[in-house]
Amino acid sequence: MLLFGTQRILDNGHLEVGGCDAVELARAFGTPLYVVDEELLRTRMREYLAAFRGLYPKVAIAFAGKAFLCTAMARIVEQEGLNLDVASAGELHTALAAQFPAERISLHGNNKSIAEIELALDSGVGRIIVDNLLELERISAAAGARGVVPHLLIRCAPGIDPHTHRRIQTGQDDTKFGLNIRSGAAMEAIRKCQDDSALHFAGIHCHIGSQLMDASCHEQAIEIMCAFLHEIRESTGVEVEELNLGGGLGIRYLEEQNPVSVEEYARAIVTAVRGGLARYGLKEPMLGQEPGRSIAGQAGLTLYEIGAVKKVPISEAPGYRSYVNIDGGMSDNPRPQLYDAVYHAFVANRANEPADTSVRVAGKHCETDILIQETRIQAPETGDILAVQGTGAYNYAMASNYNRIPRPAVVLARDGSADLIVRRETLDDLIAQDIIPERLAKTPAGNTN
Numbered sequence: 001m002l003l004f005g006t007q008r009i010l011d012n013g014h015l016e017v018g019g020c021d022a023v024e025l026a027r028a029f030g031t032p033l034y035v036v037d038e039e040l041l042r043t044r045m046r047e048y049l050a051a052f053r054g055l056y057p058k059v060a061i062a063f064a065g066k067a068f069l070c071t072a073m074a075r076i077v078e079q080e081g082l083n084l085d086v087a088s089a090g091e092l093h094t095a096l097a098a099q100f101p102a103e104r105i106s107l108h109g110n111n112k113s114i115a116e117i118e119l120a121l122d123s124g125v126g127r128i129i130v131d132n133l134l135e136l137e138r139i140s141a142a143a144g145a146r147g148v149v150p151h152l153l154i155r156c157a158p159g160i161d162p163h164t165h166r167r168i169q170t171g172q173d174d175t176k177f178g179l180n181i182r183s184g185a186a187m188e189a190i191r192k193c194q195d196d197s198a199l200h201f202a203g204i205h206c207h208i209g210s211q212l213m214d215a216s217c218h219e220q221a222i223e224i225m226c227a228f229l230h231e232i233r234e235s236t237g238v239e240v241e242e243l244n245l246g247g248g249l250g251i252r253y254l255e256e257q258n259p260v261s262v263e264e265y266a267r268a269i270v271t272a273v274r275g276g277l278a279r280y281g282l283k284e285p286m287l288g289q290e291p292g293r294s295i296a297g298q299a300g301l302t303l304y305e306i307g308a309v310k311k312v313p314i315s316e317a318p319g320y321r322s323y324v325n326i327d328g329g330m331s332d333n334p335r336p337q338l339y340d341a342v343y344h345a346f347v348a349n350r351a352n353e354p355a356d357t358s359v360r361v362a363g364k365h366c367e368t369d370i371l372i373q374e375t376r377i378q379a380p381e382t383g384d385i386l387a388v389q390g391t392g393a394y395n396y397a398m399a400s401n402y403n404r405i406p407r408p409a410v411v412l413a414r415d416g417s418a419d420l421i422v423r424r425e426t427l428d429d430l431i432a433q434d435i436i437p438e439r440l441a442k443t444p445a446g447n448t449n
């Protein structure tokens with residue numbers, strides 16, 4: 001069984017997380033429920049800072065808010081001394097509402113609206129990561145009108161092919177993200193930025209993909225980025241202040257997966273950066289990192305209540321399959337549908353029993369809402385609590401109201417107490433934005449069928 005952070009199995013067979021009995025959490029807060037292990041979250045943040053700072057002191061680690069953001073999370077990131085990446089006005093608003101210092105925020109996005117750019121400038125964010133030339137023009141105009149000079153990183157597409165699911169690759173040539181290095185688009189943006197007195201060119205950025213099991217693809221990207229730093233110096237005379245390599249380190253969702261540790265990852269990144277800088281005789285830039293999943297992923301789990309357990313004949317072979325129906329699914333975790341994500345699960349109220357029953361875990365939505373295609377868990381019964389591990393990143397953040405299902409609550413567990421950090425949506429929340437136009441308010445006489 002995969003257990004992370006403070007998780008352990010109590011004598012009564014219940015899962016404990018953050019010193020709280022998970023089964024009691026499910027009863028107290030309802031299901032589905034996202035539970036966040038605060039200690040593990042903070043430990044991962046500290047590991048990142050310690051691992052990189054120990055090897056390369058000029059480093060800035062930002063948590064990628066797209067993985068998991070709410071106001072309490074922004075407070076934890078702030079307390080731990082990490083910076084914060086946001087990718088929309090909504091994420092920026094969340095961070096600002098949590099009193100996150102604006103100068104430690106970077107704004108991302110491949111199609112920032114003018115309103116998002118203006119909000120970023122008005123709130124004084126520390127960095128804007130520029131995705132394209134139109135955006136550069138828009139930032140220049142908005143900054144000029146305000147008399148502020150924003151610090152910009154140019155997002156580059158280094159043109160490498162990371163070995164991860166095609167839907168979470170971002171560093172290849174054929175990508176919607178950033179400006180291509182090989183085609184000269186990235187250099188054109190840098191020149192425009194340097195020639196514009198309303199803008200400050202602060203550095204270059206790349207993010208090559210997500211859920212990467214080691215740093216080998218990052219190493220290729222670093223080689224290309226260092227060569228580009230050299231090219232920038234040769235053609236513009238500027239030593240670039242900042243080199244940001246994005247995030248991407250993967251986590252263990254299943255027992256057979258073995259991603260490198262944060263320490264190993266940091267060592268590989270720093271060795272490659274130092275090697276690249278030395279090769280071209282470059283000064284050490286500020287090194288930026290933007291981990292999301294590897295900080296929040298394992299710190300979260302989702303608790304569901306098991307409803308009907310159905311045995312159905314299998315079409316391709318003799319025998320039966322057990323479908324375990326849970327009270328959530330693709331509205332609280334769309335990742336299996338989006339890119340075949342895999343998860344480890346077990347029965348949280350009988351976790352000390354053998355996981356000897358092969359099941360398919362089915363969500364409650366229409367479509368093919370299967371959360372886990374095949375796994376072995378303790379013999380499931382209606383009313384059991386199913387724990388799904390590793391849902392701390394890109395789960396709550398990607399949740400929707402599909403089938404008009406209220407989004408679950410999030411609780412933060414630590415030292416035996418659990419605090420609600422996002423309340424469960426109510427049925428009234430679901431209709432709070434709905435409007436019935438006057439002309440639909442009444443049914444015309446005679447139309448009663």
Ligand SMILES: Cc1ncc(COP(=O)(O)O)c(C=O)c1O
Binds near residue numbers: 207248
């Ligand atoms: C620009 C950028 N930075 C950082 C991240 C975080 O990546 P991960 O959660 O894989 O660490 C992403 C994820 O898509 C991203 O697009």
